Amino acid sequence: MSLVKLYDTTLRDGTQAEDISFLVEDKIRIAHKLDELGVHYIEGGWPGSNPKDVAFFKDIKKEKLQQAKIAAFGSTRRAKTTPANDHNIKTLIAAEPDVITIFGKTWDFHVREALRISLEENLELINDSLVFLKQNVAEVFYDAEHFFDGYKANPEYAIKTLKAAEDAGVDCIILCDTNGGSMPYEVADIIAKVRKQIKTPLGIHTHNDGECAVANSIVAVDQGIVQVQGTINGFGERCGNANLCSIIPAIKLKLKKDCISDEQLRHLREVSNYIFELANLSPDKHLAYVGKSAFAHKGGVHVSAIQRHPETYEHIRPELVGNSTRVLVSDLSGKSNILAKAEEFQINLDSKDPVTQEILEEIKEMENRGFQFEGAEASFELMMKKALGTHKKFFQVMGFRVIDEKRTDDQKPTSEATVMIKVGGKIEHTAAEGHGPVNALDNALRKALEKFYPKLKEVKLHDYKVRVLPAGQGTASSIRVLIELGDKISRWGTVGVSDNIIDASYQALIDGIDFKLHHEDSV
Numbered sequence: 024m025s026l027v028k029l030y031d032t033t034l035r036d037g038t039q040a041e042d043i044s045f046l047v048e049d050k051i052r053i054a055h056k057l058d059e060l061g062v063h064y065i066e067g068g069w070p071g072s073n074p075k076d077v078a079f080f081k082d083i084k085k086e087k088l089q090q091a092k093i094a095a096f097g098s099t100r101r102a103k104t105t106p107a108n109d110h111n112i113k114t115l116i117a118a119e120p121d122v123i124t125i126f127g128k129t130w131d132f133h134v135r136e137a138l139r140i141s142l143e144e145n146l147e148l149i150n151d152s153l154v155f156l157k158q159n160v161a162e163v164f165y166d167a168e169h170f171f172d173g174y175k176a177n178p179e180y181a182i183k184t185l186k187a188a189e190d191a192g193v194d195c196i197i198l199c200d201t202n203g204g205s206m207p208y209e210v211a212d213i214i215a216k217v218r219k220q221i222k223t224p225l226g227i228h229t230h231n232d233g234e235c236a237v238a239n240s241i242v243a244v245d246q247g248i249v250q251v252q253g254t255i256n257g258f259g260e261r262c263g264n265a266n267l268c269s270i271i272p273a274i275k276l277k278l279k280k281d282c283i284s285d286e287q288l289r290h291l292r293e294v295s296n297y298i299f300e301l302a303n304l305s306p307d308k309h310l311a312y313v314g315k316s317a318f319a320h321k322g323g324v325h326v327s328a329i330q331r332h333p334e335t336y337e338h339i340r341p342e343l344v345g346n347s348t349r350v351l352v353s354d355l356s357g358k359s360n361i362l363a364k365a366e367e368f369q370i371n372l373d374s375k376d377p378v379t380q381e382i383l384e385e386i387k388e389m390e391n392r393g394f395q396f397e398g399a400e401a402s403f404e405l406m407m408k409k410a411l412g413t414h415k416k417f418f419q420v421m422g423f424r425v426i427d428e429k430r431t432d433d434q435k436p437t438s439e440a441t442v443m444i445k446v447g448g449k450i451e452h453t454a455a456e457g458h459g460p461v462n463a464l465d466n467a468l469r470k471a472l473e474k475f476y477p478k479l480k481e482v483k484l485h486d487y488k489v490r491v492l493p494a495g496q497g498t499a500s501s502i503r504v505l506i507e508l509g510d511k512i513s514r515w516g517t518v519g520v521s522d523n524i525i526d527a528s529y530q531a532l533i534d535g536i537d538f539k540l541h542h543e544d545s546v
């Protein structure tokens with residue numbers, strides 16, 4: 024099996040994305056994660072750009088990586104200087120990376136407009152920068168910026184720029200779709216032509232402005248490219264870079280070429296989530312292969328079929344990339360969704376049992392009122408238990424009151440809640456304050472119940488989402504609250520709907536507490 028080398032630029036091109044910035048410590052942690060994933064090259068940054076990137080190259084030298092090589096990025100020398108005197112080239116060498124990658128201009132339009140030098144001078148600075156770097160570093164790569172646009176505009180000149188790099192003895196020439204507008208059929212056609220004229224190993228670096236970055240990388244590999252550049256989760260300038268989380272499984276599972284081991288592939292989803300986390304972004308659940316929804320089945324027809332054979336609606340086995348099949352419940356469900364969820368919750372339910380149809384009808388009716396169970400599986404499990412008569416009543420809320428008070432214009436409002444609950448024969452009346460009315464109600468409920476059920480102390484509120492649902496004809500709009508609670512072991516979501524935000528929050532909180540008590544009771 025031929026080997027395709029992976030070159031990750033999450034730490035350089037990835038950080039050119041709006042909203043993404045990593046601390047040096049984050050970059051080091053990400054480098055370790057990429058190394059464990061089996062990435063061959065990690066582009067750590069542009070040392071000529073900022074002190075943080077200089078610090079990264081200094082710090083990464085103290086770390087022990089299993090196999091990945093560290094690459095530093097920069098540009099060809101500036102006009103009117105020599106490579107030995109060029110500040111950028113000097114800082115690249117001073118960073119002492121394993122590999123240096125520099126970009127240079129391929130497109131005659133860019134040479135004239137962006138650099139404002141002659142076409143001949145551009146060829147000279149590509150060549151002498153690379154010759155100089157090859158004398159100082161073991162491995163040197165050349166990123167042919169705007170290669171495909173340049174080739175389309177002036178193929179003869181574009182090839183001359185590659186020859187200037189080839190003559191310098193570079194180890195790999197990377198064809199870049201810098202503006203991200205090339206189409207897969209153009210990329211395939213141009214690479215086939217380039218391969219007839221350039222003998223240096225070729226790589227690919229694509230951007231996603233035409234939503235074709237992954238497709239363009241895959242056709243490039245199919246055309247014999249030996250290095251693929253990209254970022255985890257497709258982070259990158261404008262619409263992003265080619266997403267390695269899609270390219271890696273495509274190389275292994277579709278093109279049947281080698282890049283990382285099967286075991287490393289099983290960590291792909293974990294790596295994707297880890298890097299979202301360090302970027303302080305919520306994971307994109309709709310990402311191919313690694314997203315939470317990538318193998319989530321909602322339509323009843325799909326759920327029925329995957330239970331008979333997963334391949335009916337899954338293009339690969341999700342475990343291969345560390346993902347898993349999920350079944351969602353909604354008003355698009357059929358009996359198969361209900362039965363699959365019952366099995367997941369370890370509830371015995373038969374397709375012929377009339378309760379199955381009753382649960383299905385209740386979901387459809389509740390979704391029509393604004394409930395949504397996709398993010399609230401704990402509420403759905405409790406609803407199933409109620410329908411089957413296996414729900415236990417751990418407590419009864421006899422009433423609650425929430426007061427919000429703002430005494431003067433410049434004073435912050437204060438919130439206080441009182442609740443009355445009954446557990447067994449005992450009545451507990453408790454008050455608590457909070458940051459806002461919902462927090463006060465949550466505190467009061469838990470304070471009252473923790474006396475009877477101390478395990479509730481472990482429960483934390485992780486997420487609280489409110490959505491105003493559009494009003495129907497002649498009706499007031501209602502509010503849907505989705506919350507996520509968790510303990511040391513797991514997290515669970517619940518839902519409440521009402522025309523009153525406190526009541527909707529109350530329903531979701533009660534389900535969240537009830538769910539914890541049912542699960543504590545069953546262990």
Ligand SMILES: CC(=O)SCCNC(=O)CCNC(=O)[C@H](O)C(C)(C)COP(=O)(O)OP(=O)(O)OC[C@H]1O[C@@H](n2cnc3c(N)ncnc32)[C@H](O)[C@@H]1OP(=O)(O)O
Binds near residue numbers: 036039071098138168
């Ligand atoms: C396709 C890519 O993603 S390339 C990577 C882009 N990434 C970044 O730009 C992030 C890091 N960049 C930086 O920190 C800064 O831009 C620096 C430090 C590199 C340069 O800063 P400055 O010297 O202030 O220049 P500025 O940012 O305005 O960039 C324009 C200069 O780069 C030069 N330049 C652009 N491309 C190249 C190239 N391939 N080779 C040589 N010089 C180049 C331009 O000619 C211009 O130089 P001039 O002002 O002497 O005419």
Ligand SMILES: CC(=O)C(=O)O
Binds near residue numbers: 166167201202230
């Ligand atoms: C080199 C690079 O980042 C680009 O051409 O997009």
